[in-house]
Amino acid sequence: MTTWHDYIQSGKPVPEWPYPVNYDKENEIECDVLIIGGGVAGCHAAISAARYGARVVVADRGNAKRSGAGGAGVDHWHGAVTNPCSRVTPLDYTLACYKSMRGFTSGIARYIICKERWDTLLEMEEMGVQIRDIHDEFKGAPFRDDRTKLMFAYDYVNRHVIRVWGYNMKPALYAEMKKLGIGIFNRIMITSLLTEGGKQGAKVVGATGLNTRTGEFYIFKSKATIISTGGIGRLGSFAPELTATGSMSDLNNAGNGHAIAWRAGAELVLMEQSGPARLSGFGYAPYSMGNAHNTYHGVSIVDTEGKEVPWVDAFDHPIKTIEERFSVAPGQPFQLGAGIGIGHYLPEYRSPELIHDLPERIRKGEFKLPLYADLTRLPEYERRCIWGMMVGNEGKTRIPIYDRFSKAGFDPDQDLLQAPVMSPENYYHPNFWGGPMMTHLRSLGGGGMLVDWDLRTSLEGLYAAGGSPLFGSGCHGESHTTGRYAGRQAAIYARTVSDPSVSRKQVEAEKARVYAPVRNPVDGIGWKELNYAIAKVMQDYCGRYKNEMTLNLGLRLLRELRDNEAASAYAANPHELGRMLECYALLDVGELVLHASLARKASNSILDFHRLDFPTMDPPEWEKLLPIRLEDDKVKVRELPLDFHLKPPFKADYEENYREHCRLTK
Amino acid sequence: MPEKIYMLPNPPTPNKGMKFNPEICTGCNACVEVCPDDVMMPNPEKKKPPIVLYPEECWFCGGCIEECPRPGAISMMHPASQNISVNWLRKKTGEYFRLNQKNPPAPNLRPPSG
Numbered sequence: 001m002t003t004w005h006d007y008i009q010s011g012k013p014v015p016e017w018p019y020p021v022n023y024d025k026e027n028e029i030e031c032d033v034l035i036i037g038g039g040v041a042g043c044h045a046a047i048s049a050a051r052y053g054a055r056v057v058v059a060d061r062g063n064a065k066r067s068g069a070g071g072a073g074v075d076h077w078h079g080a081v082t083n084p085c086s087r088v089t090p091l092d093y094t095l096a097c098y099k100s101m102r103g104f105t106s107g108i109a110r111y112i113i114c115k116e117r118w119d120t121l122l123e124m125e126e127m128g129v130q131i132r133d134i135h136d137e138f139k140g141a142p143f144r145d146d147r148t149k150l151m152f153a154y155d156y157v158n159r160h161v162i163r164v165w166g167y168n169m170k171p172a173l174y175a176e177m178k179k180l181g182i183g184i185f186n187r188i189m190i191t192s193l194l195t196e197g198g199k200q201g202a203k204v205v206g207a208t209g210l211n212t213r214t215g216e217f218y219i220f221k222s223k224a225t226i227i228s229t230g231g232i233g234r235l236g237s238f239a240p241e242l243t244a245t246g247s248m249s250d251l252n253n254a255g256n257g258h259a260i261a262w263r264a265g266a267e268l269v270l271m272e273q274s275g276p277a278r279l280s281g282f283g284y285a286p287y288s289m290g291n292a293h294n295t296y297h298g299v300s301i302v303d304t305e306g307k308e309v310p311w312v313d314a315f316d317h318p319i320k321t322i323e324e325r326f327s328v329a330p331g332q333p334f335q336l337g338a339g340i341g342i343g344h345y346l347p348e349y350r351s352p353e354l355i356h357d358l359p360e361r362i363r364k365g366e367f368k369l370p371l372y373a374d375l376t377r378l379p380e381y382e383r384r385c386i387w388g389m390m391v392g393n394e395g396k397t398r399i400p401i402y403d404r405f406s407k408a409g410f411d412p413d414q415d416l417l418q419a420p421v422m423s424p425e426n427y428y429h430p431n432f433w434g435g436p437m438m439t440h441l442r443s444l445g446g447g448g449m450l451v452d453w454d455l456r457t458s459l460e461g462l463y464a465a466g467g468s469p470l471f472g473s474g475c476h477g478e479s480h481t482t483g484r485y486a487g488r489q490a491a492i493y494a495r496t497v498s499d500p501s502v503s504r505k506q507v508e509a510e511k512a513r514v515y516a517p518v519r520n521p522v523d524g525i526g527w528k529e530l531n532y533a534i535a536k537v538m539q540d541y542c543g544r545y546k547n548e549m550t551l552n553l554g555l556r557l558l559r560e561l562r563d564n565e566a567a568s569a570y571a572a573n574p575h576e577l578g579r580m581l582e583c584y585a586l587l588d589v590g591e592l593v594l595h596a597s598l599a600r601k602a603s604n605s606i607l608d609f610h611r612l613d614f615p616t617m618d619p620p621e622w623e624k625l626l627p628i629r630l631e632d633d634k635v636k637v638r639e640l641p642l643d644f645h646l647k648p649p650f651k652a653d654y655e656e657n658y659r660e661h662c663r664l665t666k
Numbered sequence: 667m668p669e670k671i672y673m674l675p676n677p678p679t680p681n682k683g684m685k686f687n688p689e690i691c692t693g694c695n696a697c698v699e700v701c702p703d704d705v706m707m708p709n710p711e712k713k714k715p716p717i718v719l720y721p722e723e724c725w726f727c728g729g730c731i732e733e734c735p736r737p738g739a740i741s742m743m744h745p746a747s748q749n750i751s752v753n754w755l756r757k758k759t760g761e762y763f764r765l766n767q768k769n770p771p772a773p774n775l776r777p778p779s780g
Contacts, residue, residue, distance in 0.1 A: 002685045003718045005677055007709075009668040015717070018708045062702030066729035071702060130780050137779055165780040167732075187704070212704065240722045241679040250703055250725035285726060285748050376757060384779065392778030399728025400742060402778050409763060409771030410754055418753040575704055575720070 017573050019213040023515055027218045031057040031183065032494040033487070034207060034222035036190045037229035037257060039068025040476060041466030041483030043173035044120070045226050048487030050180040054494050056487075057183040057220060059190050059209050061229075061252045061578075065174040069230055069249050069467065070476045073167035075295055075394035076153045077131070077477040078160075078340050080118040085145045085152070085159040088334050090114030091654055093160070096336055100346045103623065103642030104270065104606045105446060106472025108453055111654045112485050113478045115662070120481045121162065127172040130165035138389075141381035143326065151385070154297060154351050156326045158334035163385065166476075167393045187213050189578050190256065192510045193225065193264040193462070198503030201265030201631055203460040205500035208510045212578035215518070217511060223497040224490035227449065227457075228466040228483055229257025235586050235593070236542075237277050237441045238535040240528075254582035255589035257469040261449055262592050267458040267627040269471050269640070270447035271589075271596035273607040274544070275343050277441035278434040286433060287397050288405075290373030290419035292354055293431035294338050295390045295397070298325040300377040301354060301430075302416065303367040308377070309358060314350040322378060325352045341467060341474015343445060344606055354430045362424040371427070372416035387412040395476075440539045444593065446607075447471060450627050450640075453650060453661035454493075455486040458629065461497070463490050485662070492663055517571035517580045524570035527579040533561055534586045542594055547613040551598045558590050592628070599626045599637045680745035683724035684731075686715035691739040697730035706730070715739075 001007060008014065033049040035042045038060030050056045060067055081088045094110040125131045132149035133139070143152045143163070151163040177184060194206040204225050209218035232255030237243075240251060262268060292299045300322070301309040311319050313329035328335065329352075336342075336349045361367055375383045392402040410417070419432040426436045448471035449457045449464040456463050464470040465486035466479045473482055517524070541554030566587060571577040600607075602614045602622035625640040641647060651657045683705055684697075693713040698706045703723040706716040718724075731740050749766040756763065756771075763771055 001688070002682055002715065003677075003721065005674060007717050008674065009672060011669060012710075015707075015710045018710070062704070063700050066700045066727065066733070067702035072727035072729065135780070250727070251723050252702060284751055285744055288748065288752050372755060374757075388776070389779035393780070396725075396727050398778065399731045400726050400744070403728075403731075404742060404744075404765065405752070406774040406776065408765050408767075409773055411774045414758060415754040415756050415763075418755065420751065 019574070021215045021574060023215040023518060024511065025216045027216055028221070029057055029183070029185070029218065030221045030499075031055045032223050033057070033490045034059065034220045034225045035487075036207060036225065036227045036260070037061070037068070037466065038064030038184065039228060039230060039466060039479065040070035040169060040173065041479035042068075042226070042228035043170070043177055044480045044483035045228055045465050045487035045490070046182045047173065047176050047180060048484040049491035050182050052488055052491035054491035057185060057222070058177065059185045059188040059207070059218070059220065061187075061189050061212070061256070063186040064170070064177070064184055066170050067252070068170070069253070070395065070479060071170045072395040073393050073398060074169055074476040075163060075166060075390040075397070077117070077121050077162045077164050077166070078337055078475050079114055079477065080121055080162050081114050081160045082118040083150065083160065083162065084148055085150060087158045088160045092333070093336070094654060096334070096346070096349045097340070097342055100336070100344055100349060101342050102344075102606045104273070105342055106451070106470070107643070107645045107654070108451060108455075109470055109473045109478070109482060111658055112455070112662075113473070113481045115658055116485060117477050117481045120484050121164070121477065123484070124169065124172065124480070127176045129169055129172050131162060138381050138385060141385070142323070143385070154326065154337040155328060155335040157328050160334070161337045163390060165389070165393050167398045185209070185218070187211050188218055189581060190260060191514050191581055193260050194219075194502045194506055195264055195459075198506030200263075200633065201459065201629070204264065204462040206502050207260070208507060208514070210514055210574070210578060210581065212574050215574035215577065217514070219502065219507060221500045221502055223494035223500060224461050224463065226463045226465055226486050226490050227257040227261055227469045228464070228479075228486070229469050231255070231468040232258060232444050232586075232589055234531060234535070234582070235444065235589055236535055236538045237443065238531050251579070252582075254585050256582060256585045258448070258592065259585035259588035261457065261462070261469070262588055262630060264459060264462070265630050266462060267450040267629040268448060268592065268596070269450045269625045269627050270607065271444065271593050271628065272600050272609055273444065273446045274442040275445050275608050276437055276544075277443035278437055284420055284433045284435050285400060287391060287394065287401050289433040290371065290417040291430055291432035292373065293429070295394045296373060296386060297338065297351065298322065298378070298382065299386060300374045301419070302372050302374045304370055304372075305368055307367060309367060309371070310355050311352050312355055313352050314347050316356065319352060322382070339475050341446065341472070341478065343608065356428070358427045359424040362427060370421045371419040371432075373419065374416050375412040376414065376416075383412055440543060442538075442543060447596070448473070450625075453645070453657050454489045455482060456489065458627070461493070488663055514581060516567070517569050518577055520568050520570045522570050522572070524568040525565050526570065527576055527583050530561070530566055530569055530580070530583045531586065533565065534558070534583060534590055537561070538590055538593070542597060544608065545610045545612050546597060547611060548598065551594050555591060555594045558587055558594070562587050595635045596626065596628050599628060678721050680721050680724070680743070682743040683718055683721035683726070685741045685743050687739050687741070688715055690736050691715040692736060694735065696733050696735060697740060700729050700733045702727065702729065
């Protein structure tokens with residue numbers, strides 16, 4: 001007996017909700033630093049703030065021990081450019097990202113990350129995460145430095161991406177938080193930010209939350225607040241019944257952090273940026289299929305007759321040996337590696353890949369489907385490192401892939417792992433397990449809260465950290481690092497602030513909003529039907545191609561949903577209420593994305609942004625950021641140069657800005 | 667077959683997410699506590715395995731299994747559409763295998779690195 005259906009059919013009555021439900025009951029918590037979202041960024045922020053003497057509270061939607069996109073582990077730590085083996089400088093790495101994105105990424109976040117990512121990893125080592133080959137399992141392998149026992153991925157020459165045994169990242173962070181006496185509030189969904197006088201755009205003085213088991217209400221009063229929440233996957237690609245909830249993000253990724261910041265009046269940028277989406281998990285569990293990307297970088301791909309698919313270097317020149325898949329091309333400075341939160345790479349920073357005309361060659365019959373990942377063609381150290389070290393530590397691979405496949409008899413020493421069988425065009429990218437391209441789906445990426453060199457948002461007292469809420473940030477290690485930095489800044493700022501006072505009027509209005517779905521008549525629609533409707537609006541009216549009319553129609557329909565279906569929607573218990581409030585957050589973020597898309601009256605190739613009414617691609621006068629915010633509930637947009645981070649009030653030099661703001665006491 | 671035939675909604679998809687072995691599980695609810703999405707609920711009967719209430723919200727992270735103090739009490743139940751997709755070919759023998767097949771090959775006992 002496992003499921004609810006099993007239970008009922010054993011003759012037992014429908015079970016009552018297992019937790020005591022107390023809607024409306026208030027709990028008040030005071031702290032110096034409130035962290036919203038206990039993923040890797042939030043937990044690292046909490047630890048950092050506590051080490052700087054702050055009384056810290058973490059509110060997490062799930063349970064901070066395992067929650068978040070990084071909650072299930074990580075296998076490589078990008079851009080540790082200050083590690084003793086690295087041949088890349090923080091400035092080189094920052095500029096490689098910045099130039100690749102033609103300026104449409106955050107120079108601030110990138111530089112901070114470069115300066116501190118290696119130190120952040122060393123902290124994880126102190127907390128018990130293995131980052132070196134201490135058992136000498138890979139002694140003599142070309143990716144290993146025998147002195148430090150560090151192991152590198154992608155670019156074995158420049159050595160800044162470190163392979164780590166990171167399946168226990170979250171439990172390690174959690175144990176450290178417990179040790180430091182940090183207040184951890186699990187199952188608390190933050191529903192709004194509280195501002196001074198309840199005014200939009202004013203200083204942030206706390207937040208309200210809902211316990212999604214008991215339905216109780218939480219009022220957090222904080223001197224400083226950090227938003228370190230997850231992504232917004234549910235906005236457009238919502239299909240939990242089909243996808244086993246996507247690939248690298250769970251259902252809690254409803255853009256809640258973006259929504260509360262937006263409603264409080266914080267500025268966001270690049271919310272109009274999106275990329276092609278696959279309904280990842282649509283039949284393929286992440287990392288479960290033959291492919292040659294990311295964790296599987298460098299694996300030989302063969303066709304059904306054993307014919308090997310050739311590789312090309314960064315400049316599209318054919319390469320012959322396996323070693324060259326992990327090396328730089330002649331004239332190439334260094335490689336950035338895949339999965340760092342930028343959607344575009346200049347050729348000189350790319351990694352080798354499978355030939356780019358593979359779809360065409362499959363169509364012509366040169367390669368016959370199905371394709372397979374043939375790990376047996378790799379040297380033993382490479383095979384064991386990819387299958388056993390990386391698969392086994394990367395998110396959602398230890399139990400779902402390594403353990404399950406091994407029990408089922410899969411043996412990388414003698415078996416070929418089949419790639420998905422798809423239409424040829426879908427083999428254009430070596431991450432085959434993502435499945436076929438879904439042209440009606442878009443995935444947001446790169447946008448988030450605008451911050452200064454303190455990682456402070458446009459609102460006093462509010463900071464941002466992590467791959468999603470912070471504009472221009474990306475991967476797992478980056479999230480730890482911006483969390484660590486923002487935690488430090490928030491703790492030091494909190495020392496200068498008097499006790500916060502919250503507006504009772506604001507609290508009352510929020511309570512009315514939060515509990516409406518449990519007070520509505522039971523025949524209102526449920527959260528899933530509402531979520532599907534929101535996703536449909538975004539798919540239809542804010543796809544890759546849009547114009548003024550479709551965007552305005554999208555806004556109208558979201559407003560319709562808000563006033564009608566959402567206003568009368570029903571939640572049967574605190575769990576459904578949490579999911580429903582996430583749908584309300586999706587309505588906010590959907591509107592934000594539509595407004596941001598309306599503001600950019602030009603097509604942009606880097607942002608994969610296509611305005612049918614402004615088809616000229618990349619006009620120079622639109623090479624700028626368009627910070628967007630709410631003021632008295634009206635949308636306000638201003639212009640900001642792409643290199644604002646090197647213009648007054650900031651210094652013209654990355655290192656000078658960092659030194660002035662980093663506040664490292666060491 | 668149950669004694670009575672009930673009026674029930676269709677089974678959810680995926681059906682389970684995970685399965686409990688009642689011989690091993692002691693109903694400690696460590697998995698319930700740690701699940702990021704609250705997929706499982708404690709069983710109204712003490713010391714009995716949790717009830718999977720929201721399998722479609724499971725993102726298959728495996729945290730419940732890693733947290734479980736009694737190995738073997740929980741197995742991950744990926745949907746059949748994913749089990750049928752994972753195929754491998756044994757190079758020497760030409761045999762095809764898949765996840766969850768009826769007569770699986772011998773398990774590979776090598777633990778992960780580290």
